[in-house]
Amino acid sequence: MSEQPPAVEFRSVTKVFGKGADRHVALDGIDLRIEKGEIFGVIGYSGAGKSTLVRLINALERPTSGTIEVGGAPITGTSEAGVRRLRREIGMVFQQFNLFRSRTAAGNIEYPLKVAGWKRAERKARVAELLEFVGLTDKARSYPDQLSGGQKQRVGIARALATSPALLLADESTSALDPETTAEVLRLLKKINRELGVTIVVITHEMDVIRAVADRVAVLAEGRIVELSSTFDVFANPQATPTRSFVATVLHDRPSDTELARLRDKHGGRMVTVDIDDERGLGAALAAATRADVRFEVVFGGVSTLQDKTFGSVTLALHGSDDAVDEVAAALDRRERNSGAH
Numbered sequence: 001m002s003e004q005p006p007a008v009e010f011r012s013v014t015k016v017f018g019k020g021a022d023r024h025v026a027l028d029g030i031d032l033r034i035e036k037g038e039i040f041g042v043i044g045y046s047g048a049g050k051s052t053l054v055r056l057i058n059a060l061e062r063p064t065s066g067t068i069e070v071g072g073a074p075i076t077g078t079s080e081a082g083v084r085r086l087r088r089e090i091g092m093v094f095q096q097f098n099l100f101r102s103r104t105a106a107g108n109i110e111y112p113l114k115v116a117g118w119k120r121a122e123r124k125a126r127v128a129e130l131l132e133f134v135g136l137t138d139k140a141r142s143y144p145d146q147l148s149g150g151q152k153q154r155v156g157i158a159r160a161l162a163t164s165p166a167l168l169l170a171d172e173s174t175s176a177l178d179p180e181t182t183a184e185v186l187r188l189l190k191k192i193n194r195e196l197g198v199t200i201v202v203i204t205h206e207m208d209v210i211r212a213v214a215d216r217v218a219v220l221a222e223g224r225i226v227e228l229s230s231t232f233d234v235f236a237n238p239q240a241t242p243t244r245s246f247v248a249t250v251l252h253d254r255p256s257d258t259e260l261a262r263l264r265d266k267h268g269g270r271m272v273t274v275d276i277d278d279e280r281g282l283g284a285a286l287a288a289a290t291r292a293d294v295r296f297e298v299v300f301g302g303v304s305t306l307q308d309k310t311f312g313s314v315t316l317a318l319h320g321s322d323d324a325v326d327e328v329a330a331a332l333d334r335r336e337r338n339s340g341a342h
């Protein structure tokens, strides 16, 4: 049996804008494989190259060097007709919805079907099905100005799905929405992935969005992928500096340097931060501390669950003789890759 081609594959892709003094490398040597059926997150700060990456996938931009394949077919060097075929396989969801204000919800969803040459009766049936899928049957005749932000985005998503694309690109699709509406739209993206088998690429600068939907995530910084891993690993064990900053915006289980100084003043003793996970028992290490006559206070911490697994960390103040504290701190340190004595 031949291996399934990935949904998207980038090989050594570089994108340079401008020339001479205006030359700017927006993407620099990107190797990326997004599998069919996954929700893949791309996170980065403003200017990291996220939109450029999306525009390369749907051939709105061409790479300066390297190759890109979508669904196993090369898109670099394809004809205009080839690009049009490719775009039919890709749905786009935008931050600002991009709906026609002069068309109803149903009219907006119908538009790509008209462009694709569908017959009227088939269009009507498909629009009804899509409205039901996104929970907006009762808003079919409403105009965008009569809809809330979340409803507008659901129309945008239904429109993107109209011609049954295999791949959906969601570029900052929730950035204009409040947290509750964001959660609702993200639930819809998950439903599309699970029920329709659509591969979804979610572009965002918000780690909460990644946490809520992504199976895997690539962290983009200054045009390079600095980390690529399962969402759980990125949260539980972030490696690159930008990844750590993103994770810190969502998880507050580790004290900042200022908090640590305050805790040290307040509690005294030796501060140690230890990771918690399902496999390794913190309890055993602490029982050993008690046996060594080292007293501990839990002074900071937090535990989270993600993809049904538990992770987090606690910061302890250890009190006892220097030798015993050294030994316990070292034992705690050995337990975990990430723990640190401060």
Ligand SMILES: Nc1ncnc2c1ncn2[C@@H]1O[C@H](COP(=O)(O)OP(=O)(O)OP(=O)(O)O)[C@@H](O)[C@H]1O
Pocket: 017, 018, 024, 025, 026, 044, 045, 046, 047, 048, 049, 050, 051, 052, 053, 205
């Ligand atoms: N058409 C263009 N011409 C020149 N420079 C560009 C062009 N498009 C993007 N860039 C530059 O490439 C870099 C990456 O831009 P890109 O829009 O991909 O980043 P981003 O991560 O999507 O940022 P944001 O979240 O602000 O949209 C930026 O420095 C940007 O100024």
